[in-house]
Amino acid sequence: MVFLPGEVVVDYAIRLRQEFDPDRLWITAYANDCPCYIPSERVLQEGGYEGANAMTYYNKPNKFAPGLEDAIIESVAKLLPQEYHAKADSKPHAGLPPRSPVQSLARLNLPEKWTAQVVAAEPLTTDPVAFDFGPDRSLWVCEMHDYPSGLSGNFEPGGRVRLLRDVDGDGLYDRSTIFLDGLPFPTGVTVWRKGVLICAAPDILYAEDTDGDDRTDVTRVLFTGFGTENYQARVNSLTYGLDGWVYGACGLFGGNIECRQTGEVVPLGNRDFRIDPDRGILEPLTGRSQQGRVRNDDGDWFGCSNGSVGWNYPILTDEIRPGLSLPPTVISVPIENARQLYPAIEDYQRFKLSGPAGQVTAACGIGIYRDRLLGEDLAGNTVTCEPVNLLLHRLQLKADGLTMRGERSPSEQSSELVTSTDNWFRPVQVRTGPDGGLWVADMTRAVVEHPRWIPEEMLQNLDVRAGEKQGRILRLIPRDGTIREVPDLTKMSASELVGVLKSPNGTIRDLAQQVLLWNSAPDSVPLLKQLATSEAPAASRSAALWVLARYDAIDEATLKTALSREDASVRRQAWRVIAASTSKTSRTPIVLPTFVSFAEDETDPFVLREFFEALRAHPDRQPVAELSQHYSRHFGDRYLQFLVLRAVSNDNWAKFVENVVEQPEPSPAKLRPLLSISLTENSEAAMKSLLASLLQNEITPGLMATLQPVAEEAFQNADKPPIWLTDSDTDRLKQIIKHAKTVFADPTKPEMERNASAGLLGLIPADREQDVSLLVDNLGP
Template sequence: PSGVNGKAGGRVRFLEDSDADGVYDKSTVFLDGVNFPAGIMSWQKGALVAAAPDIFYAEDTTGDGKADKQTVLYTGFKQGNQQLRVNGLRWGLDNWVHGANGSHHSRYTAGIKIKSSSGQTFELGGFDFRIRPDEGLLEPLSGPSQFGRSRDDWGNWFGVQNSFPLWHYVLEHRYLSRNPDFAPPDPRRILTKSNPLVFPARPPQKRFHSFNQSGRFTSACSPAIYRDGHLFSDDNVYAFTCEPFHNLVQRVILKRDGESFTAERAEPKDDLDFFASEDRWCRPVMARTGPDGALWVVDMYRYMIEHPQWLPAGGKAEMKPFERSGMEYGRIYRVYKDGKPPRRIPRLDKSSAKELVEHFGDSNGIIRDMAHRLLVQRKEVSATKALVEMAETHASAKARLHALCALDGLDQLSATLLKTTFHDPHPELRRHALRLAESRWGEHPELLKASVRLTDDPHAAVRLQAACSWGESKSEVAGHALAKVAIRDAGNPYVRAATFSSSESHFDRLAQAAIEHGVLIDEVLKLGARRKTSLDALLAGLMKPGKDGYEPEQFRSLGGWLNHNPKVSPEMVKVMAKAREVVADDSASSPLRAAAVGLLARQPENLAADKHRLDDLLTPRVASEVKLAAVQTLARVGDDGLPDTLLMGWLGYLPQERSRVLDTLLQRKEWTRTCLKAI
């Protein structure tokens, strides 16, 4: 881990299967003396290599198998612990190369700036990224993932961290970062518990720390979505995560759950994980779908996998003789079914444009990706007609999707085809059509109008993308569509976040919809903190009763506003007076009375009278919902006599009411002392 005699000792080998029997029989050192290469991807006539602080391009120009040309494309990535370095490099459906920043949390690489060969400097910080190597472009992505950033056939990206074997990036950073008034949530959905159990082939080996994590994920890395139908006969989508410390690879089943996924272990009744070795030296560190349909697993093969930095003094001394044990080893497994050997791998570099397009119909996602990338890199505009026909008519949705995205990469994608794709029977095609259309809203307003139908799409992932993409337009059409999907999916936290990220140009329309439907009002008030004119209109709407009087959401929202802005206007005084009437009205609904309680005790001149009103609500005859609201409001007032007030009715409280009272009295030391004395 400290290099070879203090110097960079990383190598990149070029493996060849010269007789096409499925076994590599020739190995050539393509690069030597590299500073811990952690990611590689074939590119043009050579390869992209991620080796912090750089991502560079290497090429063999003489034909001897050894790189004699190296060009640094990006530099500035953090050089830290070897398991926390830039890595990944995977082709995306968006025609960019995606990479992982290599951090275990976003603060680790905070403040990082990346310089590219184009002379530009990019603020990256603690995010993952995508690059266009030939243009010197870089954009931050939601992240970071520690080792490996993988995607499925539909462009959903997944990440990992030592203790978390898999998560899904539901929201993209480029959407979440565009509205300065919006504090974005975690863009990920964590698909497993922290440090979930693993099922190794041998008892856990000796640990030097974190003993409670024995038999659990502690070195999760390289998540892989299996992207072929060759290995498994069912229709499930499988994800694999390597766990080198426990000598295994765990398999989970991914199932669509709205705009994201759920994950469950694929061998729930077995006491062994999918790939589990009895060999202590076996260290799986990468899993990939092979272009032959097999699952490829890279075994680093080392006696010691723990970095010395994480060992206590005694452990460092004990393990020091073994730090480099196994450095001459390493292997790649191909996992396939008995009687169903891996398929022969086609030579795509020799394929014509027509043949590359035909490969979009391949069942193997890696083959489709390579064909896609080669078409775009070669600028095969001659394939446009075939791609359009495939996008419109091919039986495979995956083929249609690659055709659509390749047309975008070739700058041959038409608004007409996108409008057609809004009606595609597969939701992932409709989702990507929205993503691809968002940069064309201004030039093709008819495209924006055609997209409005997707506000009622039955699939949450499509509506989520719509909420993101409409934020790229300032048109009223986009604003109305955004408001509609915001109301429909008000209870969906991801769609809600997408809506708020898109609201910079559509705040007034969103605020109007929130008032009309009585939802999202608290959030809209926070979003509008810098928009006095819009906010005044929103507050005026909240203070105006409907034909049947006030709604609970109006009282609650006004109470939330006063919590942040305690100044009481003359109009608000009138609403408070009405709230007192509602509180005193035993015939009013409990939700309405409870919401009205939150507007009491806001004015010094009415404080004493309001406290008496609140005290009167702490009796058995009052509905629990109203009583709990009274407890909350009295706690906000913060009177020294609160413990006596709340404990007076103790014997008449229901269990949940007693729990709330105790929680309230534990908020301040003096209240807690009084409570303990009473006990």
């Protein structure tokens, strides 16, 4: 029997029955004094109950921290004898060596119209965990050759970055050079200017070849301090953003990050981040991706963790103003059956902590397919690697308010996008290739689980480095062999690069955009403006807008054209450009009031998000009246409501509140968030406006609940009342409290009304003893 504290959510019972013998397990909740729901990782991410703000009712300052579920399950595992643990097969290979690249390809199950090719394999690459495409058609590969515990088991660094080239032009790589080695468990490589950015915790490095021999001559630390606690969860996946920043995943463990160029130390915690490598700046973001942070063409960001095939981050930053609650910033992408997978074989390698067959346990290397060569139905989908289950899992995305959710393709209701019957197939990263294919890093290892998670008795029979001399990079392309021609962007003029921005391939567009920014070609501005205002695909126009913005060459006419487009994705980027073009970042900052009218009738939540963020970036020119109208219009939408309230500057707050109060019949519910902020910020003018409206209302449960924090503040220090409280306000509050006592003492009143009234008892010091007696007399089962 397992006794758990408090009211544990159902996820715990499900997981315990997966990880332990379900026929011999009895689970009892409410087993000791823990006065709240015990959320799972899912509930924490979704933000419900004790995964949101409910912990304040138990006198706790914040919600439970991530990792609670694993901590509880691990505690149960330590208490239960080994014979109660679920059995798992740790030796499915039966001594078989790894298959050749060709033999492994034959074991893949692919969509009917696809085929697979090996573009690079051992000895050209071994142990690939990440890769990136160079603008000169080269391929950069990050190899964790020291996995799992160092080259000889003593944790000595042995990771590498290789540079692969296609010498004969057949589309397959035939020359490999070790660019840099001796790295500690590296997790990512990203092309930057004349070199690459490398993730090798605790550092993010920049390395460059200056003499043309494909080996590094300059290596320097840009950022340091990232966590090294877990070899499967380190800083990784530096990805280009449309805005020119480079976004990264913290890998679950962030840290206090030192920016070597500026000397600043950023308390990142366990948040993801973005960097400007040229200026040496790092900024925290919302979200915590374990391995992979990627975006789609519109700039929506996604990540994953070992137990989840996809997260979505609807708000970029978690900055809040005092008194304003942050809505959930991490949303699980799968709509249903989030952990269900359909591997091609049942006898794949699992351990005790791997969970049951067919469940997500090692999700990593998430990608977004940003092309249409492999089919319209794949465009914009997430594709996530699952190396334990030997497969690639995809979700088709759709907007749900301001979040992105996903569901299985109709053709994959009980199957997966790609599976394999080769037990050595270990996909760990997937990318959209510049040729339109889907490229996959196959680490090709016998064991992908780290030894720290494998029982000692099983380790004795395992070679945890088996496969250290193998590794493949695959590409999945149409069966007829059709691929896109990949240009050498380093040999193109600025005007030719602008033309490449029209490519239907997201990887090529990103590279062309980066090369334009790195080479700074102001003579391309007329062509960029022409593209930004043309009828080209939205992704191409968006890229042109951002190059203009980074050139500090964006103008009013171009932005107005973008804001008037029917395509919401272009309007989104126009508002983002406006937000980025402030007096702090631009020689010619945007004049905000010129554009406000374009949002008057806006209904798309993603465009509205960027509009509100633009208003926040320009606090000195905010249209207060329009903001107050948007607050009322979108009240009840937890994201848009939050974004409006976060956008209002301190200088405009009182006027904003006054405008909301003057709207027809402002309800207590609508004024409650304004009251919380005004109380916290001690805004005298705002509080007077709010009380003038609230105190004249009929006494309802909603009004009593709304006024509880006001009464607490009003009566906690009778000798020094708040500056916003008048004598008449005090008298009216006392009348409402008197009414609350009458309601609470009447057992015939509805429970909701009595509960609301209870919050006003005991607040007036002179009445406290009497109120306590009233509470005691009326409390009971």
